[in-house]
Amino acid sequence: MTSPRSRPTVFDVARSAQVSIATVSRVLNGRAVADQALVARVRSAARELGYRPNTVARDFRHGVTRTIGVIVPDLANPFFPDVVKGLADDVTEGDHRLLIADCGEDPDEELRLVGELSGRCDGIVLCSPRMSAENLAAVAGWGIPLVCTNRELDGLPFGTVGVDSAIGMAQAVEHLAALGHRDIGYLAGPTTSWSDRGRRAGLHSAAEQCGVSVSVTLAGSTSDAGYQALPDLLRRNVTAVLAFNDLVALGALARLRELGLDVPTALSVVGFDDLPVAAFLGPPLTTVIVPKHELGRRAGAMLRQLLVDGAIARQERLPSSLVVRESTGPPRPRPAG
Structure with a gap:
């Protein structure tokens, strides 16, 4: 029984093409070779033998890790x-x-x-x-x-x-305003987050244009952060909540279920990022799509x-955009004062 053939080497290619090892090296590394017939012969031999250059060794010599x-x-x-x-x-x-x-x-x-x-x-x-x-x-x-x-x-x-982020956040505010919301809350992300700064900018600019009042409370970027921070906004009598991301929105939804508050009847909720789970929540989450x-x-x-x-x-900046699902709706009418 014969042993499996070892991996072909540059020596095998040189022998098959009847050229020197240096010539094989020049051809396969793309260096200038005047004789195109010779180039074709080397490449044909390498292809027939199934030769593949040792890129690890080559890259090491050139200080490249790939x-x-x-x-x-x-x-x-x-x-x-x-x-x-x-x-x-x-x-x-x-x-x-x-x-x-x-x-x-x-x-x-x-x-x-x-x-x-x-x-x-x-x-x-x-x-x-x-x-x-x-x-x-x-x-x-x-x-x-x-x-x-x-x-x-x-x-x-x-x-x-x-x-x-400002584009998608502005669309979210405009959507809530069109539904009749005038008091909305924002569960803000980490203070060091560049994305949060962009979302706040879109939030406040759109709120001013739509005549909407905004309450902000610091949450973070996790579901637990949303769960813990939501009661602060509920005490401010907001009718809709925008979350820094979908994870924060998930925490807010969990807290609302625990409190027996229906979404969106009692409170509308909007996320950000459009994680794969967002469309399968109960209710499916209105959120901002991030590519x-x-x-x-x-x-x-x-x-x-x-x-x-x-x-x-x-x-480079990529656009964000709102996708409307079932977690947002008109605000519940407030009792006459």
């Missing part, structure tokens, strides 16, 4: 897997792979991870980074090819791909371009 580092605040947050999937779909087209790290919503750990991954990866994507503006500016000065999602800082040499997969794909494409030609960093 690995993209990705740092996310919380892998348990269902927002980020879609972003990472978009990244993966893009970078694999460029023969890269992802190395994913979770900083656990800790800005100091996030900074440490950037330092650690910078020695192992060709470039890094920071998803919704939590670190301070000062630390982000410092990281930008380290010379690491870097792209951020959902975080913009003017004057720094890295690319950003974000979502224009999560496209966000990741654009970030990957931007970083790959940066690695290829050192393109000047740029900012």
Whole structure:
């Protein structure tokens, strides 16, 4: 019984094509070779033998890892897997792979991870980074090819791909105003969140235009945060609640069920992000669609371009849009005073 054939080497290709090893190397690495018939002979021999270059060894010699580092605040947050999937779909087209790290919503750990991954990866994507503006500016000065999602800082040499949250939030306010709501509440996200600042801007601008009063209470980004923060807004007699994200909205819905308050009869609820579960809740959640997969794909494409030609960093913003489901309706008439 014969043993399986070993993987063909550059020596096998050279022997089959009747050329030197140096010539095989020049042809397969895309270097200029004047004799095109010779080029065709080498490529034909490599194809017939099933030869594949050892990219690991080649990349090591050139200081290339073909690995993209990705740092996310919380892998348990269902927002980020879609972003990472978009990244993966893009970078694999460029023969890269992802190395994913979770900083656990800790800005100091996030900074440490950037330092650690910078020695192992060709470039890094920071998803919704939590670190301070000062630390982000410092990281930008380290010379690491870097792209951020959902975080913009003017004057720094890295690319950003974000979502224009103000558009979707304004649509949500206009929808509630059209239903007759005049007192609405906002379960705000983390104080360090760039996305939250955009949502607040859209909220207050649209509320002023629609003649709607807004009450804001700090919640956070988790379902427990929404559950804990909701009673503060109920004490302010709002008729509708907008949540920083769908997870916060889920917590608010749980609290309302516990209190025996029907949605949307007693209170309308609007989320943000359109997580896969949002359409299957009881009631299905009115929310703002964020193009999560496209966000990741654009970030990957931007970083790959940066690695290829050192393109000047740029900012891109993707639109958000409201999807109306069954968690919003007209406000309950208030008793006459």
